[in-house]
Amino acid sequence: MTGSSRDTYGGYRVRLVEQLRAQGIRDLAVLRAFAATPRHLFVPEAVRHRAYEDTALPIGTGQTISQPFTQARYLETLGLKGEERVLEIGTGSGYQTALLAALAAQVFTVERVRGLAESAQAALKAAGVTNVSLLVGDGTLGWSAYAPYHAILVAAGGPEIPPPLVEQLAPGGGRMIIPLGAKGAQTLTLVRRTDAGIRATPIGDARFVPLVGEHGFDA
Numbered sequence: 033m034t035g036s037s038r039d040t041y042g043g044y045r046v047r048l049v050e051q052l053r054a055q056g057i058r059d060l061a062v063l064r065a066f067a068a069t070p071r072h073l074f075v076p077e078a079v080r081h082r083a084y085e086d087t088a089l090p091i092g093t094g095q096t097i098s099q100p101f102t103q104a105r106y107l108e109t110l111g112l113k114g115e116e117r118v119l120e121i122g123t124g125s126g127y128q129t130a131l132l133a134a135l136a137a138q139v140f141t142v143e144r145v146r147g148l149a150e151s152a153q154a155a156l157k158a159a160g161v162t163n164v165s166l167l168v169g170d171g172t173l174g175w176s177a178y179a180p181y182h183a184i185l186v187a188a189g190g191p192e193i194p195p196p197l198v199e200q201l202a203p204g205g206g207r208m209i210i211p212l213g214a215k216g217a218q219t220l221t222l223v224r225r226t227d228a229g230i231r232a233t234p235i236g237d238a239r240f241v242p243l244v245g246e247h248g249f250d251a
Contacts, residue, residue: 041072044084051086052104059108065134066104071097074127074155093145095241097125098187102238106209109222109235110183112136117178119200121171121243122187126152130161132185139164140178142171144244172245174200186210189218190243193232197247201225211238215249 049067057063072083075097079089088096112118112135123129123143129152132139141164143149149168156164167175171186172194179200186197189211201208206225211218220238224231242249 041070041084045069045071048084048086048100052101055101057101057104057108059111061112061114061135062104062107062131065107065131066100068134069127069130070159071100071127073158074125074130074152091125091148091151093148095124095145095148097127098240103128103131106185106220106235107131107135109209110185110207112183116182117180119175119178119181119184119197120187121174121184121197122241123149123152123166124187126155128185128187129164129166130156130159133161133163136183137163138178140167140175140181141165142167142169142175144169144171170245172196172243172247176200180206182206184208184210186243187240188243188248189213189215189238189240190248192247193221193223193230194243194245194247198223198225198230203227209235211240211243215242 045067049063072080075083075089086100088099091097116136117138118132118136120141123141129141146168174196180202182202208223210221212221213219218238220235222233244251
């Protein structure tokens with residue numbers, strides 16, 4: 033999944049993977065996804081020369097493409113095996129969507145901003161990603177039509193776990209990664225839906241754009 037046959041960014045991806053490995057990422061499937069996914073297709077032309085730096089980059093409308101290490105950390109935490117149906121809240125640039133598509137069987141992604149959704153869809157097509165469905169709407173409501181999901185990844189920070197997302201998690205082991213807390217400073221949290229109920233485990237500090245919607249912050 034490297035887009036154009038004229039792709040000249042392979043060496044940069046190798047270096048990025050080496051950086052991720054040096055920072056402690058051990059899941060080989062996650063590392064392979066980063067090696068194969070053309071991040072340069074998902075960033076604006078003005079910052080394309082920085083596409084493979086381990087840093088967040090602006091993508092317009094006040095949104096960012098997250099730091100690769102941050103994405104690798106929570107993809108590793110989800111522990112995807114390749115057969116899952118995954119829900120992503122906050123498509124953004126579409127890069128994380130493409131990474132998920134390399135790690136799971138089906139990805140359903142919800143983006144609130146139509147312009148971002150359209151750009152992401154074009155980038156996903158250019159990257160040759162085919163196992164993704166995209167919806168423009170309120171991500172805090174999830175996408176109930178295709179529930180339950182084995183895993184849910186929320187790419188924005190909210191004040192609480194949106195109840196619809198909990199309901200759409202598969203019983204008996206469905207897991208969700210979500211940043212929880214105030215605007216500008218959250219705790220990345222792993223949520224598991226077990227037979228005994230919901231169990232939330234803090235993973236570490238995080239800084240994400242606000243989760244806007246009915247069960248998030250006001251726009």
